[in-house]
Amino acid sequence: MSQRPLDIGWLRIFEAAGRLGSLTRAAHELGLTQPAVTYQIKRVEEQLGVSLLRRSQGGSRLTDAGEILFQAVQSSVESIDKATHDTRRTSKVPAVRIFTDFGFAAFWLMPRVTDFRRLHPEAEVHIVASQGLEDALERDTDAAMLFGAREDFPDTARLLIPECVVPVCTPGFLERFGPFNDPADFASAPLLHLETTGKSRWLTWATWLAAFGVTRPRAQGDLGLNTYGFIIQAALAEQGLALGWRGLVDHHLDLGSLVAVGPEVTRKDRGYWLVPSPTASSTTSTLLDWLINET
Structure with a gap:
C-alpha cells in the first residue's frame, strides 16, 4: 500500500x-x-x-x-x-510484533515464522530482538518470548521450551581435543562463554560443570562473546566447546555440523516462555497458536 x-x-x-x-x-x-x-x-x-x-x-x-x-x-x-x-x-492486516533475544530469534523463531508466512502470506510479522530484556514486558509488542523461571512471568505465560543444555562442538574440534568421556575432560579444552550483565538467567559453564561436581575457573584459551549467535559461529569455527540449548542447536545437530559431546542438563522450571499481550489481535493469536503447536 x-x-x-x-x-x-x-x-x-x-x-x-x-x-x-x-x-x-x-x-x-x-x-x-x-x-x-x-x-x-x-x-x-x-x-x-x-x-x-x-x-x-x-x-x-x-x-x-x-x-x-x-x-x-x-x-x-x-x-x-x-x-x-x-x-x-x-485497512491493513495488523502487524504482529514479537520481542525476544537474538539467539532465540535467529535459531528458533525466524525459521518458524518463515514457515508460518508461507501458509499466511497476508500476515505481517515484526521480530524485535535485544539482549537487554529487563524492560521486555513493558515494550509495545504483541507477545514476548523470554528466557527465565516461572516466577519471572505473569500467569498467562506458557512454557515453550524447557531449558535443556548439552555441550557441542564440531567433529573436527572433537578429533583435536577429545574424546570427552567425562565432564571433567572439558577442563582441558577451550570453552566459549556467553557474556551477560548481572546474574545469568541461563546455565553457564560454571553451573553446568558444577552439576557434575567439576570446578573449573575461566582459562586463558577461553573465549567470551555477548550474543548466542556469536557463540555458535565460534563453535562452528572450532574456537571452543559451546553449551547448546535444545531447540536452538537442533538444526546444526541434525546436519552434523555440530555434535553433542556430553550429558544433558535439564531445568524444567526454566526455559523460554511465551508471554502474550492482553490485547493481542486475532492475527497474533493465530500465529502464537501455530508456534505452540510447532513445539
Missing part, C-alpha cells in the same frame, strides 16, 4: 514553502519544479489579494498575512497527514 502523502494541492506547497523559507527547497522536497511552486503560490496570492511571501536572494520569508495563513495551513496539513496514516493503518 502506498505511503505517499495525500495530494492536497496548494496547501502542502504553501506549508513547505513557509516551513522551509525557500521556494527552491520546497520544490525539491515535494518533487516539483520551482516554477510550479511559484505558480501555485501566486494563484493563492491573487485570490486573497495580498502577498504571502517576500522573496529575497537568501530565500522567501512569510509576510504578516502569510504568517497568519501559514499557522492555519500547517496545523491542517499535520492533521490530514495523521488522519491519512490512521486510515491506511486500519
Whole structure:
C-alpha cells in the first residue's frame, strides 16, 4: 500500500514553502519544479489579494498575512497527514510484533515464522530482538518470548521450551581435543562463554560443570562473546566447546555440523516462555497458536 502523502494541492506547497523559507527547497522536497511552486503560490496570492511571501536572494520569508495563513495551513496539513496514516493503518492486516533475544530469534523463531508466512502470506510479522530484556514486558509488542523461571512471568505465560543444555562442538574440534568421556575432560579444552550483565538467567559453564561436581575457573584459551549467535559461529569455527540449548542447536545437530559431546542438563522450571499481550489481535493469536503447536 502506498505511503505517499495525500495530494492536497496548494496547501502542502504553501506549508513547505513557509516551513522551509525557500521556494527552491520546497520544490525539491515535494518533487516539483520551482516554477510550479511559484505558480501555485501566486494563484493563492491573487485570490486573497495580498502577498504571502517576500522573496529575497537568501530565500522567501512569510509576510504578516502569510504568517497568519501559514499557522492555519500547517496545523491542517499535520492533521490530514495523521488522519491519512490512521486510515491506511486500519485497512491493513495488523502487524504482529514479537520481542525476544537474538539467539532465540535467529535459531528458533525466524525459521518458524518463515514457515508460518508461507501458509499466511497476508500476515505481517515484526521480530524485535535485544539482549537487554529487563524492560521486555513493558515494550509495545504483541507477545514476548523470554528466557527465565516461572516466577519471572505473569500467569498467562506458557512454557515453550524447557531449558535443556548439552555441550557441542564440531567433529573436527572433537578429533583435536577429545574424546570427552567425562565432564571433567572439558577442563582441558577451550570453552566459549556467553557474556551477560548481572546474574545469568541461563546455565553457564560454571553451573553446568558444577552439576557434575567439576570446578573449573575461566582459562586463558577461553573465549567470551555477548550474543548466542556469536557463540555458535565460534563453535562452528572450532574456537571452543559451546553449551547448546535444545531447540536452538537442533538444526546444526541434525546436519552434523555440530555434535553433542556430553550429558544433558535439564531445568524444567526454566526455559523460554511465551508471554502474550492482553490485547493481542486475532492475527497474533493465530500465529502464537501455530508456534505452540510447532513445539
